[in-house]
Amino acid sequence: MPSSPPYVHTTGSITRDMLLVVAALVPAIVVQAWSFGWGVVINIAVAVVVALAAEALMLRLRGRPVVVFLRDGSALVTALLLAVCLPPLVPWWLPAVGAAFAIIMAKHLYGGLGNNVFNPAMVGYVVLLIAFPPEMTTWLPPMVLRDIHLGFSDQLQFAFAGQLPAGLAIDAITMATPLDHLQNSLSAGGTVAEIMTQPVFGSYGGPGWGMVNIMLLLGGLALLATRVITWHVPVGLLGALALMAGLFHGLEPDRFAGPGFHVFTFSALLGAFFIATDPVSGAASGRGRLVFGAGVGVLVWIIRTYGSYADGMAFGVLLMNIAAPTIDHFVRPRVYGHREG
Known part of the structure; x- marks a missing residue:
């Protein structure tokens, strides 16, 4: 039920605010990818796809208009915030599990946008941190401290096949x-x-x-x-x-x-x-x-x-x-x- 009047009308909207948040994050994401490698981009891509799919699924199950609510950008922001917190060299299922849990469990099971008690991105992150501590604490060093260069294909292969170039072990290329x-x-x-x-x-x-x-x-x-x-x-x-x-x-x-x-x-x-x-x-x-x-x-x-x-x-x-x-x-x-x- 809506709150009691009087009401204040503004020119803002959820979609506008979410898109501005995305725009404000983009420069940091670009620099993070430049510093730590393509794994940042891979994590974002997986998290965004899974988050939008989970959002669409839950909206359909709840009988809500899918396209209308997908356009508000909230699932996109959740996916971005989760993905940039993850180490750049992780298997693909890690951002996928985190994004799905954030959208389904922390957002829609509470009633969707505006009803969630907890920050969905942080719920997804904490679930991953507690359930998969080795993967969540294995970070690539920044480019300026790294002797070994991993290209896009190398990081893509690790994310989806779990394989590094011959002669490399995960412990040899990561640091605290x-x-x-x-x-x-x-x-x-x-x-x-x-x-x-x-x-x-x-x-x-x-x-x-x-x-x-x-x-x-x-x-x-x-x-x-x-x-x-x-x-x-x-x-x-x-x-x-x-x-x-x-x-x-x-x-x-x-x-x-x-x-x-x-x-x-x-x-x-x-x-x-x-x-x-x-x-x-x-x-x-x-x-x-x-x-x-x-x-x-x-x-x-x-x-x-x-x-x-x-x-x-x-x-x-x-x-x-x-x-x-x-x-x-x-x-x-x-x-x-x-x-x-």
């Missing part, structure tokens, strides 16, 4: 991400200053990730400028993450990485501008979104620092999705006609 490497090295007794001198690290999240981070930041600013998202979640998330990192780094610089490292990583900027800003599974009011984003930022830092997983963006978003109704209960939107900050 900067977050994984930091966590493992700290557990082994290293200090942050020593660890940061290694080749996998660098400014803005490490070699290969620097330009990706810049493109994500520019894309996020474009979404703010076009009012697809508001400033509350990005400021809350990145601010809380930087505050936690800065506080503990100031107390024990040998044990805790500084705010620059934590903020300028792929998941932090992707999560702040493209994932945690989901209006359906987040808080409703501006102040509520600020609290929601801050909660995600704190959880990301805690999981990165003390958890079993190197990164906590997906878990942080899903945990705060659970908290969103409580946030809305205590941080209510202003009465219509009153401006909210």
Whole structure:
């Protein structure tokens, strides 16, 4: 049942917003593919095809007009967000399973777009991370740190046939991400200053990730400028993450990485501008979104620092999705006609 009037009419639409999100993601995707190889494109292609097919199937089973709802672009955005989070060298069924689970289980079993409690892309990602940890933690190093070049046909063959060129093993061409490497090295007794001198690290999240981070930041600013998202979640998330990192780094610089490292990583900027800003599974009011984003930022830092997983963006978003109704209960939107900050 619709909410009580008065209603506000806007010139925006779901399709417009989703297409703007896709457009804002494209530069980062191009740079990510250039840095890590064709596997990024392969993952996206598989995820998009499966997501659209799953969307069409569920719409038909639910008796909804397939073409109308496919055009809204929400399934496309879910597939893109899931795919760019995956390692670039994985079997084809990994993005396929993740996309199908995200659309069928996390979206349509809750009633479809506008009714999902959890962010569908992050549900698909977490299911893959828990069910297939070896595949989800096997990352190709960026081109600048790689001696072995894998072409499109090589990565396509691995994705669909599980085979690498003769003489190559998966362990010989993969390495830990900067977050994984930091966590493992700290557990082994290293200090942050020593660890940061290694080749996998660098400014803005490490070699290969620097330009990706810049493109994500520019894309996020474009979404703010076009009012697809508001400033509350990005400021809350990145601010809380930087505050936690800065506080503990100031107390024990040998044990805790500084705010620059934590903020300028792929998941932090992707999560702040493209994932945690989901209006359906987040808080409703501006102040509520600020609290929601801050909660995600704190959880990301805690999981990165003390958890079993190197990164906590997906878990942080899903945990705060659970908290969103409580946030809305205590941080209510202003009465219509009153401006909210």
